[in-house]
Amino acid sequence: MRLTEKVHNYLEEHLQPGDLAIDATAGNGHDCLKIAQLIAPNGRLIAVDRQCAAITASRHRLSTHKLQHLCEWIEGDHGEALQALGQRYPGQASAIVFNLGYLPGGDKSIQTEVATTQTALKACTALLKPSGILLVTAYRGHPGGMAEAEAVAQWMHAYTGLVQCHEPEKNAESTPPILWVAKALELDPNESSAAPDNRLPPGEK
Numbered sequence: 001m002r003l004t005e006k007v008h009n010y011l012e013e014h015l016q017p018g019d020l021a022i023d024a025t026a027g028n029g030h031d032c033l034k035i036a037q038l039i040a041p042n043g044r045l046i047a048v049d050r051q052c053a054a055i056t057a058s059r060h061r062l063s064t065h066k067l068q069h070l071c072e073w074i075e076g077d078h079g080e081a082l083q084a085l086g087q088r089y090p091g092q093a094s095a096i097v098f099n100l101g102y103l104p105g106g107d108k109s110i111q112t113e114v115a116t117t118q119t120a121l122k123a124c125t126a127l128l129k130p131s132g133i134l135l136v137t138a139y140r141g142h143p144g145g146m147a148e149a150e151a152v153a154q155w156m157h158a159y160t161g162l163v164q165c166h167e168p169e170k171n172a173e174s175t176p177p178i179l180w181v182a183k184a185l186e187l188d189p190n191e192s193s194a195a196p197d198n199r200l201p202p203g204e205k
């Protein structure tokens, strides 16, 4: 099974109508569409991409399925966007999805980068609701892709909520992508904070 299908299977397991979900790399809108279908008719999808072409493509995909009204579009960097969203929706996101790299069929020089990806991942800890799911797919075959995947791996292994890593076996021709699945920790019922410090990896408090 392709990792993109696995991501959609996880989304099916975790998302319900009415949920709030975030696509941190909207791209051509395949994940946006899946999310919108699952949270309809009254959920909220926030889709971020720093490229106008990606926002246009994703918006078009949702429009053709009459689901565009569920989505708020943010054209910009996901590090900054998710930090701001953490103030608006603390502890409220049921799922956050990252599909790192560049826009397929688009400008390959515009791709996700280690520093902003790390900022965005850190912001997720304040956004996810208890048991909310974080899905990150990284591609390791293009320049910069391996370094970014290693940075995500490091972050994920420090994050106490990591539950699964899907890493298909390498073959002679290519290095396959890798998918991490993490969950926000369940809150202690005696705690009132929506985003406790213990969700953060060591050194990030």
Ligand SMILES: C[S@@+](CC[C@H](N)C(=O)[O-])C[C@H]1O[C@@H](n2cnc3c(N)ncnc32)[C@H](O)[C@@H]1O
Binding pocket: 024, 025, 026, 027, 028, 029, 030, 031, 032, 048, 049, 050, 051, 054, 076, 077, 078, 079, 098, 099, 100, 101, 102, 103, 104, 110, 111, 112, 113, 116
């Ligand atoms: C692999 S594509 C995403 C594909 C998408 N998940 C889909 O279903 O079609 C990666 C996207 O990340 C976007 N991107 C790159 N750097 C970004 C950043 N700092 N913030 C937000 N989006 C970024 C690119 O513009 C590109 O559209």
